[in-house]
Amino acid sequence: MIRYSLRCAQAHDFESWFQSAQAYETLRGAGHVTCAVCGSAEVDKVLMAPAVRPSRAASAAPAPTLSTPQSEKEQALAALRAQVEANSEYVGMNFAAEARAMHDGIAPERAIYGEARPEDARKLIEDGVPVAPLPFLPRRKAN
Known part of the structure; x- marks a missing residue:
């Protein structure tokens, strides 16, 4: 299989895969290669960079892990998660019932998340129970 970058007469750029260079030429000659945007059959290949694998030395370089915060925002989210987990109780899928029970005075008030x-x-929210979404998933659902 070979991938070509293509451009039609109206300067629309798109890509397509072909079984071989000969297959591309045969299909193009028969008018079966058309622009994905305007349908024009006046299509030509354009210059494209080849896909080159990185060297072994480059691929041996340590890649960042998804569990380590990389940016300032990710670090702030990680700190928020740590603060929430340290100072509140995880109630899972019982969150709505627990929040409503605390709001109605049936259960003792405490910091919960779920x-x-x-x-x-x-x-x-419609009933005036003070809740807010958290900008992260519980750990058991995170990959």
């Missing part, structure tokens, strides 16, 4: 179906979270 998960709720969108319709349950919407109902809590």
Whole structure:
């Protein structure tokens, strides 16, 4: 298989895969290679950079891990997660029921976090229960 960068007469750029260079020429000659945008059959190959594998030395360089915060924003999110996990109780899918029980005075107030179906979270907000979404998933759901 070979991939070509192509351009039509109206200067629309697109890519397509062909079984071989000969297959491209045969299909183009028969008018079967057309622009993905305008449908023009006046299509030519354009200059493209070859796909080159990195050297062994470059591929041996340590890659950043997904579990290590890379930017300032990721570090701030990691700090927020640590603070929430250290100072509140994870109640899982019982979040909506627990939050409502605390709001209604049935359960003692405490800091909790967990998960709720969108319709349950919407109902809590409509009923004036003070809740807010967190900008991260619980650890058990994170890869």
